[in-house]
Amino acid sequence: MSNSTALTFCGGVGSVTGANFLLETSGKKILIDCGMVQGSRFADEENRRSFLYDPSTIDFLLVTHAHIDHIGRIPRLVAGGFKGKIHSTPETHALVSIMLEDALKLIEDECRQNGTLPLYERRDVSATLALWSDIPYHENRQLVEGVSVYLKDAGHVLGSAMYEISFLDSDFETRKIVFTGDLGNSPTPLLKDTETITDADYLVMESVYGDRNHEDRDSRRKHLKDVIVETANRKGTLVIPTFSLEKTQTLLYEFHELEEQHAIPSLPVFLDSPLAIEITKVYQSMKKDFNSAALSEGPNIFKFPRLKHVVHSEESKAILHVPPPKIVIAGSGMSNGGRVLHHEINYLPGAQNTLLLVGYQAAGTLGRQLQDGVKEVHINGQKVSVRAHIETISGYSSHKDSDHLVEFVETAAKSNPKIKVFAVMGEPKSALFLVQRLREYLGVEARHPELGERVELI
């Protein structure tokens, strides 16, 4: 009798979004993440394609973190017959309920506009949450005989976890495969650092910024300050498209710090995102996951005097009538939907205004077009000229850059130089560049798998 183990790359290969990996071992099928593919629309058509497996045959789904490109297709998996167990940290569980509820609204809006059927319905989201069960960080948990998981902090967003999965090889020796999910840009202003991994035989790792380094972390706050001051001096409006999870909380904390230090003028700041407001409450209630510097700041780290939470859409539209200078933080982070679009229609044509990009802008999104310097864009069927200043601060990225991805593997390879690395969740040129660096600098076996490829492990 022998035990075979195989890994199939079912999504999140050749692109940043749509993470979905299948591990088959000890006769069980374990999925890692089931994310949405995101591009020009919030829920791109690709998400309607069938899965590369029959959902009813899957035993476990392990969720690394609550970003929609890691969880967005779970209700579709459940609608397709999945009845197994879903695991994540309790933090991710709390965030997933909010994220899927919001995704459902965006999906319904898109379907109304395009006359298509929704990707999934409310009952599928409820059925998804009913299958959930928590595994805290640093607790060894046996899934079935011979297969156990251990979750480590990835430092990417609140609750983000790397999964160390121990399994039995064909000789019934214990082996270890690690799925990183997304890896945080440690040290971050708020979260604890990414933990190190040891004794891994296989590593399935993200490569979003495999080919680029971020600006110096010490200069990110100064860059933010400069953008605010310059926009205020021009009596302009600063629009920041943000991701509601993590990026917004990091920015609020930075605004809080800059105001306390009197480094920026006191301006009205509109947090125009009901989703970000809800998520900020979850962050506030789970402060134990913050790093010691953020913890020592006390209870009000996401507050400052002229911050206004904007819940209703009429209030969002009324921001236009507030005289500048002012700051608007709104979703979505890649400008492929959400309230930021009407602010972009209003403020992109004005040369006194600034659009500040602080996160990854996927190929095909409006955010990427603006980052690339396009002078005219189409938003909700309107032609919009772009005269506003377009700024990017890469230091607030919540992903490790190329040097730090290499450093992460270097540490992992110390305990096992024979580690085999699969670089995924990056555009091909990022993933391939990382693969080349890992081979050349560290001499480890690394490769960029193909979508749908199945690999037999040991």
Ligand SMILES: [Zn+2]
């Ligand atoms: Zn993520």
